[in-house]
Amino acid sequence: MIRRLQALPLRQRRVAAGLLFAAGLLAILLVTLLLILLTFNAGDRRDSAVALEAGVRVREFAVLPDEDAYPAAISAAPEGALYTGSYVSGAIWRVTPAGQVEELPGTRGALGAVAGLQAAPEGVLYIVDQWDASPLSTGGALMLREAGGRLRELADDFSEPDDVTRDDAGNVYVSDRGAGLVWRLTPAGESGPWWRPPASERAAAPTGLAWDATRQALVVTDSARDAIYRVSVDGTSETLYQHGEAGHAPGLDGVTLTPQGQVLVAAQSQNGLALLEDGELRYLAGVFRGISDLAWSAGRIYATNFDSFSLVVGLLRPRLPFALDVIEAGALLTG
Known part of the structure; x- marks a missing residue:
């Protein structure tokens, strides 16, 4: 040659x-x-979340049964049960306070990609279904699972729905990252766009939602601007947090509140759980496997390990098993 x-x-x-x-x-x-x-796919790559503050304890709470569980959302019911769902199979699981996992019949396959959940006092479950787990997909629907188990669609006029919550008056709110707004459905059946983040050069992407009963207001995270807003029932809003120009953007996703109104957020880009304190984020725990949502129940914080990176990079395996973690923060949190 x-x-x-x-x-x-x-x-x-x-x-x-x-x-x-x-x-x-x-x-x-x-x-x-x-x-x-x-290297990434060899053996058990599961990381364990760790406490970042004295007095904080983190442990695995419940292991989900499927290798495609991908739990993007979590919600706590008034009686103490937790609900989470698969972003790939559509299955929804009920997790008892003792950590026992049971699948809700009729959800697997009937739902496409569970992105948001809200358990309501009367035993119903509001579900944001994005239909398809592909990063390129758009659209989705707000679904209702009735106490008897029947699923029905409430609305589907969304670009990229993400989360859902409900206020004390029965109004249901859905964040739409694609449309850059929060949508509302009233008890009377009226629905449509309700609130948009303040005007800015940066596009908005409302993501996590939680109802603040102490102030009768909605708390909204924005994953594009890395901001947190509080929105009153009349639609007026204030900015509680805005990430600066420096690095280490939190990648804000899910949000939950203590009964006293303390705001806790999932910082997905940092794989951390943070407390909003005086306009700054105080990280309480870290090294989660793609933390995406939070729920508060009985003095504890529950977090999902979504681990969605392997959905984007298809050659990578997720860090199995998929699980929920529980965090106890003691005197740092009230309620």
Whole structure:
């Protein structure tokens, strides 16, 4: 082969040498990528979340049964049960206060991608179904699971619905990241866009929702602006937190509140749980596996390990098993 190359004209030899160099470089890159994938996919890669403050305790609470569980959302019912659902299979699970997991019949397959949940006092469950787990998909619906188990659609006029909550008067709110707004459904059946974040050069993406009963207001996280807003029932709002220009953006997602109104957020980009305190984020725990949502129940915080990165990079396996964590923060939190 060397002699054949030497017999070629100079110009052709240079082209051949360039092609050989490029092929060698590509081979090195492919081998490197393969080694990286083998490293990420080898064995049990499960990380355990850790406390970042004195007096905080973190432990695994419940393991979900499926390798495609991908729990994006969590909600606590008044009686103490927790609800979470799969972003891939549509299955919804009820988790008892003791950590026992049971699947709700009729949810798997009937729902596509569970993105948001809100358990209501009368035994019903509001569900945001994004229909498809593909990162390229759009649209979705607000579903209601009645106390008897029947599923029915309440609305589907969304671009990219994410979370759902309900206020004390029975109004239901849905965040729509794609449309940059919060949508509302009243008990009378009236529905439509209700609130948009303040005007800014940066696009808005309302994401996490929680009802603040102490102030009769809605708390909204914005995953694009990394902001937290409080919105009164009349639609007026105030900014509780705005991430600056410095690095380490939190990637705000789910939000929950203590009975006294303390705001807790899932900082997905930092894999951390943070308390909003005097306009700043105080991280209480970290090293979650893609923390995406939170729920408060009986003095404890419950967090999902969504681990959605493997949905985007299909060659990577998720860090199994999918699980919910429980965090106790003692005197740091009231309620």
